[in-house]
Amino acid sequence: MKPAIPQDRADLDPAALIERYQVGIWRYLRALGCDPAEADDLTQDTFLAVLQHSFVDHGPAATAAYLRRVAYNHLVTVRRRSGKVTAVEDIEQFDRAWEDWAGNDEGEARLDALRECVQQLTDRARMALDMRFRDRASRSEIAAMLEISEHGAKNLMQRAKQQLRICIERKMA
Amino acid sequence: MNGDYEDRILESGLQEVLGGQYPPDLTAKILQELDRRRVFPAESPELLDSPPVVSWPVSPLTPSVSPVAAVDPADRQATRRDVSAGTATGGVAASVRSVTGRRRSNSRVMGWSVAVASGVLLVLFAAGIYVSRTAWGPRSPLLVQSPPSSDGVPVESEQADSQLDSLPHRDMPSPWVPDTDFSSPDESAAIASASRPPSSPIQEAHVEDRPVPAEVRSEPWDDARIIAFVDQMLDQQWRQHGVTPAPPPNDSQWCQRVYQRLVGRDPTPDELRQFRNEPSGRRRAALVDRLLESDDYASYWSERWADALLGSAAKQPDRWGIDRQGLEQYLATSMQENKSYDQLTAELLSASGSSDPEAVDHDAAANFLVAAWGREGSIAATDRVSRVWLGKQLVCARCHDDPSSGWSQDEFWQLNAFFQQIKVHRGPEDPFAVVKDVDFHGGTGIPQDAEIFYRGQDGRLRAAYPEFGSQSIPRSGLLTDVHRRQELARLLTRSADFRRAAVNRVWAGLLHYGFIEPIDGAGPDHRPSHPELLDGLSEQLAAHDFDLKRLTRWIILSRAFDVSDQRTAESWMDTPETGGTPLFARFYTEPTRSMDLHRSLMLAVRTRPAGSTLQASTLARRSWTPSSVSIPQIIDTQGSESMIGPPWLDRLAVSPMSADQKVEHLFRAVLDRKPTAREATAAKLVLADRMNDHLAVRELWQILIASRNRSGPRPSGA
Numbered sequence: 001m002k003p004a005i006p007q008d009r010a011d012l013d014p015a016a017l018i019e020r021y022q023v024g025i026w027r028y029l030r031a032l033g034c035d036p037a038e039a040d041d042l043t044q045d046t047f048l049a050v051l052q053h054s055f056v057d058h059g060p061a062a063t064a065a066y067l068r069r070v071a072y073n074h075l076v077t078v079r080r081r082s083g084k085v086t087a088v089e090d091i092e093q094f095d096r097a098w099e100d101w102a103g104n105d106e107g108e109a110r111l112d113a114l115r116e117c118v119q120q121l122t123d124r125a126r127m128a129l130d131m132r133f134r135d136r137a138s139r140s141e142i143a144a145m146l147e148i149s150e151h152g153a154k155n156l157m158q159r160a161k162q163q164l165r166i167c168i169e170r171k172m173a
Numbered sequence: 174m175n176g177d178y179e180d181r182i183l184e185s186g187l188q189e190v191l192g193g194q195y196p197p198d199l200t201a202k203i204l205q206e207l208d209r210r211r212v213f214p215a216e217s218p219e220l221l222d223s224p225p226v227v228s229w230p231v232s233p234l235t236p237s238v239s240p241v242a243a244v245d246p247a248d249r250q251a252t253r254r255d256v257s258a259g260t261a262t263g264g265v266a267a268s269v270r271s272v273t274g275r276r277r278s279n280s281r282v283m284g285w286s287v288a289v290a291s292g293v294l295l296v297l298f299a300a301g302i303y304v305s306r307t308a309w310g311p312r313s314p315l316l317v318q319s320p321p322s323s324d325g326v327p328v329e330s331e332q333a334d335s336q337l338d339s340l341p342h343r344d345m346p347s348p349w350v351p352d353t354d355f356s357s358p359d360e361s362a363a364i365a366s367a368s369r370p371p372s373s374p375i376q377e378a379h380v381e382d383r384p385v386p387a388e389v390r391s392e393p394w395d396d397a398r399i400i401a402f403v404d405q406m407l408d409q410q411w412r413q414h415g416v417t418p419a420p421p422p423n424d425s426q427w428c429q430r431v432y433q434r435l436v437g438r439d440p441t442p443d444e445l446r447q448f449r450n451e452p453s454g455r456r457r458a459a460l461v462d463r464l465l466e467s468d469d470y471a472s473y474w475s476e477r478w479a480d481a482l483l484g485s486a487a488k489q490p491d492r493w494g495i496d497r498q499g500l501e502q503y504l505a506t507s508m509q510e511n512k513s514y515d516q517l518t519a520e521l522l523s524a525s526g527s528s529d530p531e532a533v534d535h536d537a538a539a540n541f542l543v544a545a546w547g548r549e550g551s552i553a554a555t556d557r558v559s560r561v562w563l564g565k566q567l568v569c570a571r572c573h574d575d576p577s578s579g580w581s582q583d584e585f586w587q588l589n590a591f592f593q594q595i596k597v598h599r600g601p602e603d604p605f606a607v608v609k610d611v612d613f614h615g616g617t618g619i620p621q622d623a624e625i626f627y628r629g630q631d632g633r634l635r636a637a638y639p640e641f642g643s644q645s646i647p648r649s650g651l652l653t654d655v656h657r658r659q660e661l662a663r664l665l666t667r668s669a670d671f672r673r674a675a676v677n678r679v680w681a682g683l684l685h686y687g688f689i690e691p692i693d694g695a696g697p698d699h700r701p702s703h704p705e706l707l708d709g710l711s712e713q714l715a716a717h718d719f720d721l722k723r724l725t726r727w728i729i730l731s732r733a734f735d736v737s738d739q740r741t742a743e744s745w746m747d748t749p750e751t752g753g754t755p756l757f758a759r760f761y762t763e764p765t766r767s768m769d770l771h772r773s774l775m776l777a778v779r780t781r782p783a784g785s786t787l788q789a790s791t792l793a794r795r796s797w798t799p800s801s802v803s804i805p806q807i808i809d810t811q812g813s814e815s816m817i818g819p820p821w822l823d824r825l826a827v828s829p830m831s832a833d834q835k836v837e838h839l840f841r842a843v844l845d846r847k848p849t850a851r852e853a854t855a856a857k858l859v860l861a862d863r864m865n866d867h868l869a870v871r872e873l874w875q876i877l878i879a880s881r882n883r884s885g886p887r888p889s890g891a
Contacts, residue, residue, distance in 0.1 A: 014207060019198075022196070022200065023196045027185065044206065047203045048203060048207060049751040051207055058741075069746055070752070073752040094178045097178040100179075129187060130191055134191045161180065164183065164187075
């Protein structure tokens with residue numbers, strides 16, 4: 001568990017604030033649909049905005065929530081400028097889902113559990129997910145490789161993700 | 174829905190675990206950029222006020238367009254960041270490379286391809302234009318020309334010349350009104366083929382004969398009901414966002430903020446005492462009513478309205494022939510008379526005369542149009558009017574249908590057509606300007622059917638007649654038939670956008686953020702934060718005959734003013750400073766404006782003679798503080814003379830009070846709170862260290878004044 005940021009504004013250390021929360025904000029933006037480069041930019045914008053305005057730390061949970069909201073605002077602004085629609089309609093609900101996932105460590109424990117759970121998948125399921133998330137293969141490419149239909153590939157990956165969810169919950173319990 | 178979100182979160186985890194897309198360490202980069210911004214703090218307001226560069230269309234007549242100019246504002250920010258991080262080594266090419274950055278790596282090749290292809294097309298198009306000009310002569314209808322007036326003098330010739338000096342605007346179309354002598358059959362054919370709206374019976378009707386749809390106004394509510402409505406709507410938003418409003422301020426803090434936002438200064442100790450001595454049940458309403466009727470309110474808000482009306486011209490009033498002082502005086506008098514907002518608008522919109530206060534035909538209200546006319550004439554006036562009274566920026570709609578404002582190009586030029594019976598004259602040596610009403614003969618020289626032509630998005634000429642909100646007026650350009658600006662005032666003040674813009678502007682003026690931000694950015698892209706509240710207040714403003722003081726009273730006596738400025742854990746999500754939706758769950762502080770500081774200081778040193786007129790005090794202020802002066806400059810330059818201190822300092826110095834009591838008295842007078850133990854100790858040291866009691870007290874008073882205004886919001890509590 002990383003230490004909380006000092007309460008007093010005068011003692012606020014920007015570097016400590018960034019180091020403490022940047023990973024969580026970056027991952028949160030990725031989960032919102034940003035690509036890595038966009039997440040980089042928006043994470044920067046988030047901290048710059050916060051550090052240029054008055055900031056009082058109310059504890060890790062409140063600060064993390066505040067930073068996430070600022071990040072989301074920036075994302076909406078960028079999407080609006082580029083004419084895109086922000087994918088998340090209910091940010092409050094998304095935040096709750098994120099808090100459940102991230103816990104107090106920006107999701108480190110769950111990612112560790114995820115790594116272990118991936119190893120427990122069947123070879124075909126693991127191969128499908130590997131192709132999808134490592135090689136960025138399309139569903140049709142995955143289907144061709146596994147010699148199944150596209151619908152079959154979709155089902156296979158959905159089942160795999162469901163197994164991963166259950167596995168992670170067991171490990172975190 | 175929650176399952177979808179969990180799925181997306183899991184997928185992002187898989188991208189990290191399987192795809193190797195790990196979070197980077199951005200600490201050094203962010204800190205470097207933070208340092209750079211501290212050295213070069215912020216972009217100037219002028220830049221923020223300018224239309225986004227990306228919105229300007231590329232003209233076929235423009236020889237070249239820099240790739241940098243076509244960059245999204247967010248990308249420009251990325252450029253600065255990358256350059257500051259040392260990724261660019263200088264030169265345009267390096268800058269462009271850094272602009273594109275990693276985010277646009279995939280689109281870089283395509284972008285340059287498009288740029289090269291566009292350049293080739295531009296050259297070909299320019300060659301075509303050159304050939305057409307040679308073949309058709311200088312008055313080709315495809316070219317924008319300076320339109321003539323009835324007396325043969327080119328209308329807007331000054332701004333036509335100055336347009337050439339304004340590079341970003343050179344690409345923009347202007348209303349084109351050709352000579353009536355069509356020597357070339359081609360030109361006549363072009364005009365004849367120009368797309369124009371069909372004739373309607375309205376064209377022939379006289380203004381008074383034409384039925385105008387009656388304005389629908391709601392039943393007026395009493396003040397208590399409206400204030401309860403505001404509270405209810407705010408509370409509804411707080412609950413929806415899971416935000417608990419900040420605790421209410423104490424009476425002193427509330428009184429102080431009301432003074433600051435209504436009259437632009439802090440209350441004096443006497444005024445604070447008077448407030449405290451009133452019965453608690455009605456002291457707040459009594460204070461608001463008292464201030465709204467004061468000269469100070471009229472003076473302060475006349476300055477703020479003048480800023481809004483003049484726009485960027487407020488910074489250089491002399492350059493444009495504007496008598497700002499005269500305009501402020503006119504606005505202040507209107508407020509003292511409690512002139513309705515729609516009447517004030519109509520007077521400003523339809524004014525004509527000289528801005529010179531010594532002239533026979535002087536009309537202070539004409540200063541608005543003198544400023545709005547600016548360099549680009551009727552186009553600038555159209556944009557200014559829409560910003561001030563419709564809360565919309567229409568500058569993009571000048572060239573194309575604008576989804577951000579929701580206005581079409583046709584609508585822009587229909588609004589522009591209302592400003593054709595006007596001529597603004599500025600002599601080369603004359604420091605003032607004259608707004609004149611002139612007959613408008615239209616693009617084809619038929620004053621009874623006076624249209625303007627503009628270039629549509631398809632490149633063809635199109636005709637426009639005055640029309641606003643689907644309401645047409647007679648097409649005649651003769652003043653004896655119809656006064657177009659008066660008609661516009663009539664139509665505009667009945668529109669829903671007018672009401673909403675008024676409420677949004679006053680709300681933002683009192684609470685630092687409006688329901689719609691920016692304040693002149695209404696449209697599909699900028700929805701109001703509290704749509705029901707905005708609509709409700711707008712309806713009631715109209716129902717109460719556009720009484721701005723009444724509107725102000727509702728807002729100040731609502732819960733929006735009754736929350737402290739503290740950021741609490743419960744109001745943490747209320748973050749308009751970083752782009753979030755304002756929820757008004759806490760009171761947003763705003764930086765002290767130079768004119769506000771001046772008021773407080775002048776009151777403290779009693780430089781305004783008791784009973785002096787509003788005009789005299791305005792004159793004194795303007796002579797004392799130039800428009801460009803900053804707060805530190807005021808403190809520095811005035812510290813030696815004006816900050817002698819109020820007369821009671823001498824009485825305090827010789828009073829039998831103890832040092833503790835003197836210190837507490839000064840703190841209460843200046844900061845409205847007791848000193849902390851450390852502050853009291855330090856203050857007593859200052860008193861004890863000086864040989865002369867008078868000097869000691871005065872010096873401590875100056876320290877407190879300076880520290881208060883330099884340190885931002887004061888500590889709460891006490």
